[in-house]
Amino acid sequence: MTATARRAGPVLPTARGPLSHGVVHALRTARAPDPALWRRTADAEPYGDDLHLSLYVLYELHYRGFAGVGGDREWDPALLTLRRALEDRFLTALRLDVPGPRTPAEVFAELLTEPADPSGSVSHHLRRRGDLDHFRQYAALRSLYHLKEADPHAWVLPRLHGQAKAAMAAIEYDEFGAGRADQVHARLFADLMADLGLDTSYGRYLDLAPAQMLAVVDLMSLLGLHRDLRGALVGHFAWVEVTSSPASRHLAAGLRRVGAGRAAQHFYDEHVEADAVHEQVVRHQVVDGLLADEPALSADVAFGADATTFLEDRLSSHLLAAWRDGRSALRC
DSSP: OOHHHHHHOOOOOOOOSHHHHHHHHHHHHTOOOOTHHHHHHTTSOTTSHHHHHHHHHHHHTTTTOOTTOOGGGGGOHHHHHHHHHHHHHHHHHHHHHSOOSOOHHHHHHHHTSOOSOGGGOHHHHHHHTOOHHHHHHHHHHHHHHHTTTTHHHHTTGGGOOHHHHHHHHHHHHHHTGGGOGGGOHHHHHHHHHHHTTOOOOTTTTGGGOOHHHHHHHHHHHHHHHOGGGHHHHHHHHHHHHHHHHHHHHHHHHHHHHTTOOHHHHHHHHHHHHHHHHHHHHIIIIIIHHHHHHOGGGHHHHHHHHHHHHHHHHHHHHHHHHHHHTTOOSSOO
16 A cells, blocks of 8 residues: 555545435535435444444544545535434433442542453453454454554643643553654554454444444543543543453454464563553542542543443443354454
8 A cells, every 4th residue: 555545544444324414425525425314323323333424434534634635625514413312312321321420449449440340351262262353353343443553642732731641641652652653553563463364444343243242332432522520531441451451462462373474462461561550550649530530520531431431331342242152253
């Protein structure tokens, strides 16, 4: 793939319903979205394919965009208004389905304890029983986030102060390779994908990703793009760092078991080490620093972490059900 092609952005995906059809059509034709779409958002399945593909496409305008779509559509007022209606539908459902109110201490006490029954854990499954094709499916789906790893979290930096800001920037510096392009975590994940024989093009597997995966990525973008959700974004980021090291250890062991190459193993080996340190920094300096400045955000921090658990559990259930039935977890 040439540098020019990479800059052009991925192609627009195939629609999965009336909402995503309207969004994709508006972008493809450079027109305003059909006003009828606003009425459809109220009845849309809040965790479904149509709503989450629509949100994903609209959020992607703030990342790399799409081939043939003008950069000015990023701030198109009609698209932003539609996006807000979709976000409200998603957030309303999350606030109803996620337990609360809880404190960050309660949430992190649970996250720091490995489950006694690992049967619902994807990383445990891949370590013990997953085959190479399972790893390929997992990497293809996770590429929707990992090829832009740490990007949605960078949006919170201007909204933090003092210790929280300094510590968050330090972690992000590591995520972006500490000044070395070949060590940027998104680049390391692309190396993992290449090792597994996958296409490393940005957005390549969007059409194959189920709603459960899209919702996980959409949550990051939603929290990152809204200043009033900065506490929830910090809670989400803390969830990522707290859970990453043990899960990465399982995944690295599984990749060695199935005979994957060194580059595939390296991505998770790197996260075992780096995220063990990041977990301490994010809890004691980012979260504690934020709450020292803004104690009223405590419930938001807990909500961000709990919402992430809720959506990741839905994704895990989808993956494990497919693999136990001998099916692909990718959309056909």
